[in-house]
Amino acid sequence: MSADSLIHRFLEDRDSLADEELLALVEAVGTDADLAVRLREQLVVDDYLAQKLSVDRRQFEAQVAQRIRDLQAGDAAMAAQVNEVRTLVLDDFQRRIARHARWRRLRNLALLATSLLVMVAVGVTLNQWKLATTGITTLAALEGEVTVTRRGSQVAIEPGLPLRADDRLDTRAGASLVLRYEDGTEVQLAGGSQAVVGVDSVTQGKRVELNLGKLAASIRPQAQGRAMIFATPQAEALVLGTEIILEANSEETRLEVTAGRVQLVRARDAQAVFVNAEQLGLASREALQVQPIAWPVHHEGLTFLFDGARGTTAARSAATGVLREIDLHPRGEVPHDSAGAMHFIGKGAFTADAANADLLAALKQSGEFTLELCLESSLAEQFGPARVISFGENEQQEEFAVGQDKTNWVLRLQPTQNNKTQENVAPSFRSLGPATPGVVQHLVVAYRAGELTAWIDGRRVLEDRTVQGNFSEWQPRHLLFGDIHSGNRAWLGKLAAAAIYNRVLTPEQIAKHADRFRQRAKESSK
């Protein structure tokens, strides 16, 4: 396609060119200064014509004036709040004075009021001194490299350390920590994060400034007017009691609300939105919007997560309970496709050894299990069974696996019964349903003692109430994708996402996940 044709299409719609066409345009403009000048002149005249003729473009000055009024209103609202409180206090004091006729009683009352104010002032000062010198929260657990900086100096840290107002917390990649407040509120700070704990100067409510990174929090109900405030470079989230996941960098804040309702206020213009349960709030300089949470919606009990589209692999630390990022390691040749999915071509697998110990601990502790896979077989018939996911050593020592046997998805699950292990006697695979080559399928297996179910694309395909046992005797194994640890069971296909929970998801939750993943697959195919 000629440069002229690209320019004509670009002028009509700046979003109409494909990546390679944009690149061609950039190359053409970069090597021909006259072309660059002509293009710029066309863009400028195009905009002047739009300003003249387009109805939507005629109110520009009024729109700017409104933005500035909103800006002023935000500043004024803050000042008005402070004045209102001051006025209320003064009005109340003056009303008390007016009720008393005798000067002596008036004088005594004034003296009493003054004393009370002094006592309150002293109390507030003492409280603030106490906050500054004693703890406002406690470092309940930590893992990996964590530093606490207090007034410019690093503090020796250990679990149970009281944290004071303005203490700064830094976590290196792979590290995590948990803060616990007196009322039971918990904040989990993920690796690669920086946060400052404190108290809000106006409301005296809890305050955490997340300058960079990610946190999850479970906030106990807070008193009205004393919302817990999470502040990022772009916004503030005011929380009265709920569960959230908050992520911030220099450009954008992401707030996921898993329960309850949170007000998200953008810092630069005080515009605000409410983010309800199962919604995601986004705040940046350009945007303040709310949208449904993409998959996975539910994080409670989430022990392992691979999300190819977001490039995320994470495992929940048994020590801190924080979902921390880990690495997948390729064994052999295993590319990722353009959407980030693991693409198994029969020459390799992915290992997730960093998750092995934590996964085992979580499943043994709960005795429950949900495995969720978004996968696509490349071949109608495969044998072995070929392993999509395996937690095991070899064919005889494998705690669980999902694979493809001929044209069907199959499951192996070995719960412990009566505290007896059955070494070298691996249970057989059971069929779950048809594997459809070339089609992304959503597959879920859920187990607790007395209930084994499986779902494909939100539809239940297996229900067995005879299976008993827990995972108490499970052994440390290798978590692998695309093969079994000992090899020779390679699967051909793509794995877009995987999640392992140490609890059984409800049918409604499974249906919601299937639906969200279907929506995401539809959007990404556009």
Place this chain on the structure above:
Amino acid sequence: MLDHEMTATAPLSFEAIMRQTQARIRAYIAGMGVASSDVDDLAQDVYVELYRQFDNMPPDVAPERWLKGIARNLCMNFFRRTSRRGRLHRAALAEMLQAVETKCSHSLAEKPVRAALDVCYEKLPDNSRKILSLRYQQELPSAEIAQRMNSTAEAVRVALFRIRAGLKDCIANSLAR
């Protein structure tokens, strides 16, 4: 009023600066390849930023130069941050287009273009004004304009290109007198 005239007299109010510069600043942003639907949003951000910095604006810098500096920064941040396809290419293109600003017709960058455009627009043949009306007033894509005018989408795009080029020359000649 030209840039240099703005600084020669008493300092202008924020409203006066906006009134005198907004058309050129919006076109300046468009000239960096920003999508039409985003130009005015970014331009609003520029003036809000000016409002915030108004008291700190250096007295010896022409307001429009200050505004273009703000616009340049906001545009580059916008391209780097957008989740649109091809954002790196867009950012590169924006830098190239911004770099040739001084080589473009001086009148488009500095002078009151809107008045000249009104005059030049009236001189256009009926057919050209019809295409511009369909494109800019009714905001129709070239394919639909082509259908109405019994032509092809590419022919419509070429026609628009030529009309704009003609208007650019007419504006430059008009302002040169």
